[in-house]
Amino acid sequence: MIVDMPTPGEFHTAGVNQLYLAWKITIGAQQALTRMGAAADDQEAASDYWQSVQPELANAYSLIQQAMELALKGRIAAVSPFLLLGNPADWPGRGATEPLSFGELPTLDASKLVKVHNLLIDPPLDAAFATLWETVRRDRNRIMHSTSRTTFTAAAVVLAILRAAKTLFADMPWGDRLLAQEAGQKYAIFGMDDHVYSEVVGEIGCAIALLTPADALELLGFDRRRHAYVCPQCFANAEHDFAPSLPKLAQFPTKDASETALRCIFCEAVSTVDRHDCEYPDCPGNVISQNLCLTCLREQDEQFSLTPAFLIRAPDDLHDYEFVVGRESGGRRDEYRSHRERAADDEDAIAYGRRMLDAAHLRVWQTVSIFQRERCSVPLEPQTCRPIGHWAREDRGLLWHPGVLAYNYAAHGPV
Numbered sequence: 001m002i003v004d005m006p007t008p009g010e011f012h013t014a015g016v017n018q019l020y021l022a023w024k025i026t027i028g029a030q031q032a033l034t035r036m037g038a039a040a041d042d043q044e045a046a047s048d049y050w051q052s053v054q055p056e057l058a059n060a061y062s063l064i065q066q067a068m069e070l071a072l073k074g075r076i077a078a079v080s081p082f083l084l085l086g087n088p089a090d091w092p093g094r095g096a097t098e099p100l101s102f103g104e105l106p107t108l109d110a111s112k113l114v115k116v117h118n119l120l121i122d123p124p125l126d127a128a129f130a131t132l133w134e135t136v137r138r139d140r141n142r143i144m145h146s147t148s149r150t151t152f153t154a155a156a157v158v159l160a161i162l163r164a165a166k167t168l169f170a171d172m173p174w175g176d177r178l179l180a181q182e183a184g185q186k187y188a189i190f191g192m193d194d195h196v197y198s199e200v201v202g203e204i205g206c207a208i209a210l211l212t213p214a215d216a217l218e219l220l221g222f223d224r225r226r227h228a229y230v231c232p233q234c235f236a237n238a239e240h241d242f243a244p245s246l247p248k249l250a251q252f253p254t255k256d257a258s259e260t261a262l263r264c265i266f267c268e269a270v271s272t273v274d275r276h277d278c279e280y281p282d283c284p285g286n287v288i289s290q291n292l293c294l295t296c297l298r299e300q301d302e303q304f305s306l307t308p309a310f311l312i313r314a315p316d317d318l319h320d321y322e323f324v325v326g327r328e329s330g331g332r333r334d335e336y337r338s339h340r341e342r343a344a345d346d347e348d349a350i351a352y353g354r355r356m357l358d359a360a361h362l363r364v365w366q367t368v369s370i371f372q373r374e375r376c377s378v379p380l381e382p383q384t385c386r387p388i389g390h391w392a393r394e395d396r397g398l399l400w401h402p403g404v405l406a407y408n409y410a411a412h413g414p415v
């Protein structure tokens with residue numbers, strides 16, 4: 001009796017694991033080169049680098065091929081796992097008298113899998129799959145046996161992985177698959193998985209950069225001819241420290257400048273955004289989600305540099321002013337931010353402070369305390385500053401409180 005029959009699910013899971021490993025190897029090789037930064041501009045060094053990682057890429061190719069074989073075997077096993085065992089005449093006879101493990105029996109040669117699959121399963125795999133299957137086998141053999149300087153790059157391997165995923169493991173989008181795989185990996189097991197979400201989004205961004213525009217569109221739904229923005233949902237999902245490094249993977253469905261439905265190709269969320277210019281003059285962005293510019297990722301209510309023409313740029317420190325804005329922070333400690341500007345005199349500084357609280361994008365701030373810095377030190381300490389007073393947003397409008405500050409270094413700490 002044949003025992004230990006594998007299930008279609010087991011073949012599928014084993015295939016996913018192989019494909020995932022191929023992905024980690026390949027994206028890892030590309031990201032290592034990117035991390036080396038300036039050195040990568042050196043064409044000769046880059047070529048040497050790709051030469052040095054050929055064994056890893058060969059390994060990745062083998063894994064893709066194994067993953068594809070396992071997926072095909074899983075599909076055939078769903079009809080009957082015995083179909084994988086080839087000719088029964090070749091089976092050993094001892095199975096008739098004692099248990100014989102499935103794993104001890106010879107299975108179909110890989111070269112027969114596509115033919116058997118297509119005889120049993122509707123719809124059959126198409127010509128595009130046959131090309132992919134052959135390409136992976138051929139490239140893997142070339143890379144294994146090549147002694148020439150012909151090198152494979154991560155781009156070719158990533159393309160094969162994504163095509164294999166789309167054809168044989170399409171039950172889940174690739175991004176979700178990566179997250180699911182990461183959830184079972186070592187970092188998650190030890191609870192050190194804060195970086196996982198941003199890492200996976202980063203890997204998809206890396207893959208998009210490797211693909212041709214046509215492949216990026218077909219395989220990941222990313223249109224390289226269009227502007228892209230950071231997805232607000234992914235930004236919220238990523239751990240705070242890692243969020244600023246997220247690649248821009250959200251795009252509008254049309255080029256209409258009033259379009260507000262931003263769709264992320266990674267999490268597939270559609271976010272409604274505001275279309276107006278970013279408050280930072282050096283940013284060309286005009287896609288804002290709540291307070292965040294999805295182009296430069298800066299908080300809009302922290303852009304404190306107002307119209308420069310308003311101020312006289314005095315060259316000496318005597319005219320350095322510090323503006324500390326404050327707001328209540330939902331029951332928690334009050335929040336303060338400081339901003340330095342140069343003004344001709346106290347009167348101009350006071351007018352600047354008022355203008356800050358008047359600015360539409362700074363409406364969330366309730367007070368601005370103004371100091372003149374007498375010595376240039378980095379922390380805002382009382383002994384280095386002369387207090388001027390503060391503006392407060394009150395029921396009657398903005399009120400000036402001369403000589404009194406809303407921000408207190410001793411109570412509120414450094415800003």
Ligand SMILES: [Zn+2]
Nearest residue numbers: 231234264267
């Ligand atoms: Zn997203």
Ligand SMILES: [Zn+2]
Nearest residue numbers: 278283293296
């Ligand atoms: Zn911006």
